[in-house]
Amino acid sequence: MVDQESVPKLHQVVLDCTDARSLAEFYRQFLGLVYRPGDEPPAPGQDDPRGREWLVLRTPDGTPQIAFQQVDHLPETTWPDNKVPQQLHLDLTVESVEELLVQHERALRLGGRLRYDRIDDPDEPLRVRRPRRPPVLCVRRLTARSGSAATRRRRIRRCPPQRA
Template identity: 60%
Template sequence: MSEYPRLLQTVLDTTDPRRLAEFYRRLLGLAYRPGDEPPADGAPEEPDWLVLRSPDGTNRLAFQLVDRLPRTTWPSHDVPMQAHLDLTVPDTGELARQRRRAEELGAELLLDRSDDPEEPLFVFADPSGHPFCVFVSAAP
């Protein structure tokens, strides 16, 4: 028995679980938990909970249906972000490539600090409005 609880996954609220799950599935190269995949026949669906896993089967992100989700006003604090995801890349070339990918997948650029010599980064909003950062980091 462990002395500490284990973090299973990070859960994001959304008014459209499939759309947000698809965004992160494609952005991060994740896969659906068995049974959470979109219907093969394209039938309409309204999932209220979906889980994405890494290739080794570890849960990473889950998406929970909510009726409404006020969009953060960051960098203003009228509606704070409360939490965000940090994603890292090894260099500025990859940072630029990931910016293009994120925007093609539906992310909105909120801040461009790619010229920062100490920590080049972009801050985006995902399709549900959750902020996330992509930055150059040498940390593992």
């Protein structure tokens, strides 16, 4: 018999993308994850059928984290302008502004682009990046004053976008 008060457990986040292998590689390197057995990249010059369909990244101990589902077309977000809003983004945290700067440089080396910079915010310093393909990636320093997601959205919308 099923417990009527039970709740499902989140297994993993699945990201639609137009280049599953490229996006999976970005997050594998940036987050220190590993491929599910069988999803590893093929040898150079070999066909990559899994990279054109579905890939899964896990923690080194095997816990699923992110899956990548290949789609034919996905409009690129124009965030923070809402002409094409972001459908999903990943919020990651670090312990200090210094670590935020280190992770920012890592994301850039892996092909990310700076989309929004609020590193000088005393309450919630953050930098928003976009990998080569959607979705947006937000890395911020976790603080006691970070507030709810709604509070963060209001603060982000008040700030003008960073111009390149």
